[in-house]
Amino acid sequence: MADPPAPAVDELADDLRGRLVRPTDPDYDQARSVWNGMIDQRPDLVVEATGTADVIAAVEFAREHQRPVAVRGGGHSVAGDGTTDDGIVIDLGALDEVRLDPETERVHVGPGATLGDVDHETQAFSLAVPSGVVSMTGMAGLTLGGGVGWLMREHGLTCDHLAEAHVVTAEGELVRASEDENADLFWALQGGGGNFGIVTRFTYDTVELGPTVYAGANLHPARDAGEVLDFYEEWTARAPTEVVTAAIVKTAPETSEIPAEHRGEPVVALAACYAGDPDRGRKVLEPLTSFGDPIHEDVRERPFTEWQSSSDDAWQAGYRDYWKSCYLDELPDEVLEAMVERVHEMPSTIMDVKLEHAGGAMAEVDEHASAFSGRWAEHIFKINGRWEDPAEDEANIAWVRELFEDVAEHVREGVYVNYLARDDQDRIEAAYGKQTYERLRQVKANWDPDNRFSVNQNIRPASD
Numbered sequence: 001m002a003d004p005p006a007p008a009v010d011e012l013a014d015d016l017r018g019r020l021v022r023p024t025d026p027d028y029d030q031a032r033s034v035w036n037g038m039i040d041q042r043p044d045l046v047v048e049a050t051g052t053a054d055v056i057a058a059v060e061f062a063r064e065h066q067r068p069v070a071v072r073g074g075g076h077s078v079a080g081d082g083t084t085d086d087g088i089v090i091d092l093g094a095l096d097e098v099r100l101d102p103e104t105e106r107v108h109v110g111p112g113a114t115l116g117d118v119d120h121e122t123q124a125f126s127l128a129v130p131s132g133v134v135s136m137t138g139m140a141g142l143t144l145g146g147g148v149g150w151l152m153r154e155h156g157l158t159c160d161h162l163a164e165a166h167v168v169t170a171e172g173e174l175v176r177a178s179e180d181e182n183a184d185l186f187w188a189l190q191g192g193g194g195n196f197g198i199v200t201r202f203t204y205d206t207v208e209l210g211p212t213v214y215a216g217a218n219l220h221p222a223r224d225a226g227e228v229l230d231f232y233e234e235w236t237a238r239a240p241t242e243v244v245t246a247a248i249v250k251t252a253p254e255t256s257e258i259p260a261e262h263r264g265e266p267v268v269a270l271a272a273c274y275a276g277d278p279d280r281g282r283k284v285l286e287p288l289t290s291f292g293d294p295i296h297e298d299v300r301e302r303p304f305t306e307w308q309s310s311s312d313d314a315w316q317a318g319y320r321d322y323w324k325s326c327y328l329d330e331l332p333d334e335v336l337e338a339m340v341e342r343v344h345e346m347p348s349t350i351m352d353v354k355l356e357h358a359g360g361a362m363a364e365v366d367e368h369a370s371a372f373s374g375r376w377a378e379h380i381f382k383i384n385g386r387w388e389d390p391a392e393d394e395a396n397i398a399w400v401r402e403l404f405e406d407v408a409e410h411v412r413e414g415v416y417v418n419y420l421a422r423d424d425q426d427r428i429e430a431a432y433g434k435q436t437y438e439r440l441r442q443v444k445a446n447w448d449p450d451n452r453f454s455v456n457q458n459i460r461p462a463s464d
């Protein structure tokens with residue numbers, strides 16, 4: 001593909017209020033980088049948009065010069081979909097305004113806002129938008145894929161709370177999408193990813209929560225992994241919808257609060273959050289907090305914002321990440337056994353393997369009411385491969401794949417699109433299921449028939 005002509009690039013730079021970063025600029029490497037340090041792509045240009053006008057200018061430029069477009073909100077796509085080779089990156093990171101309307105209790109969110117930005121504004125009013133579990137993650141990509149987290153069993157997914165979106169289309173037009181306006185587009189934005197246009201403003205309904213919750217994690221030694229996972233199975237079968245629980249096989253941090261003999265050793269964390277009155281949460285979580293013989297206990301009443309950012313240190317940008325995931329409608333013994341067997345063999349001390357309890361309110365929404373698919377999932381299984389040294393790529397990727405293959409043969413097909421890896425493009429149809437996938441292809445044909453927005457978990461237009 002020929003580079004866009006220099007005069008046209010200069011003209012684009014003049015049209016923008018934000019910056020246009022070119023490969024010759026000293027901060028080009030910074031501008032092209034995304035959260036996952038494994039992604040090393042070289043776009044032609046990075047548009048650091050300051051508003052909708054810049055987004056429209058960039059979309060029109062890309063169309064005129066036939067360049068692929070990558071859209072970056074928080075840059076946390078593990079597949080690296082916030083950048084591309086030989087195309088235009090539209091970086092929305094500066095558009096991080098969050099404004100709560102106290103009358104409607106709706107919150108308007110710019111596409112560069114993180115989960116932490118939204119929690120900060122909403123929690124000032126003891127309100128929340130259900131979202132994910134690491135506060136630096138981008139609200140945009142998370143919402144467009146679905147959005148699973150600590151509130152999902154009581155309040156549903158992030159996309160279930162989307163009330164309206166402002167969208168720049170492939171034609172460079174600004175439209176509104178809601179249940180009453182461009183309803184097909186709105187349906188697709190609730191789980192269909194970044195395929196249909198560029199969202200320049202999200203509006204969410206909020207729920208009452210906080211400012212404190214009863215939440216935290218106890219760490220159990222790896223020798224008890226079997227009992228801990230049996231407890232997880234038995235506990236999640238009866239836990240009320242206010243509770244989301246996760247069982248996480250990982251390595252204990254080398255910090256002073258961990259007994260010296262367990263630092264750097266494999267452990268299983270039992271983490272939980274009660275989405276409601278903290279005193280009630282203390283009582284409800286008692287079976288979990290009194291279970292077993294933990295080496296470290298930290299389940300307590302705390303500010304919701306503190307809990308939402310409690311994992312941030314472990315998930316900083318720039319490391320190498322390769323994840324595999326699937327939904328589970330039950331917990332086959334083989335999956336639990338695979339986790340127990342592998343707990344002592346993890347190839348990296350910064351990776352983990354996680355089971356997260358789903359269902360509840362998430363499952364109560366009609367499965368065809370939004371593009372999100374996976375409301376049937378009772379649990380989300382996720383191998384978060386993560387390491388630092390490029391020389392260890394092969395060993396880590398092989399380990400993740402091997403464990404995933406062992407697990408996948410015992411489970412029903414289905415995966416959360418936001419947890420797909422770059423080499424998972426052949427799982428996209430299965431992620432949605434046939435009916436939803438075909439409907440998404442129709443919507444794609446209506447809104448982006450030439451597949452200009454293709455750097456994502458891509459839905460091919462129906463006409464293709």
Ligand SMILES: Cc1cc2nc3c(=O)[nH]c(=O)nc-3n(C[C@H](O)[C@H](O)[C@H](O)COP(=O)(O)OP(=O)(O)OC[C@H]3O[C@@H](n4cnc5c(N)ncnc54)[C@H](O)[C@@H]3O)c2cc1C
Nearest residue numbers: 073074075076077081082132133138140141142148194199
């Ligand atoms: C550390 C970490 C923790 C995570 N935890 C959770 C979790 O708890 N729950 C959960 O549900 N997910 C979680 N995820 C996955 C997360 O939802 C996705 O990575 C999501 O894509 C992040 O959004 P982003 O805006 O940061 O991504 P980006 O990389 O900026 O964008 C990802 C994709 O979203 C699309 N996109 C982004 N912004 C826009 C926009 N404004 N308009 C149109 N398309 C857009 C683009 O197509 C792009 O391909 C986590 C990811 C990481 C790295």
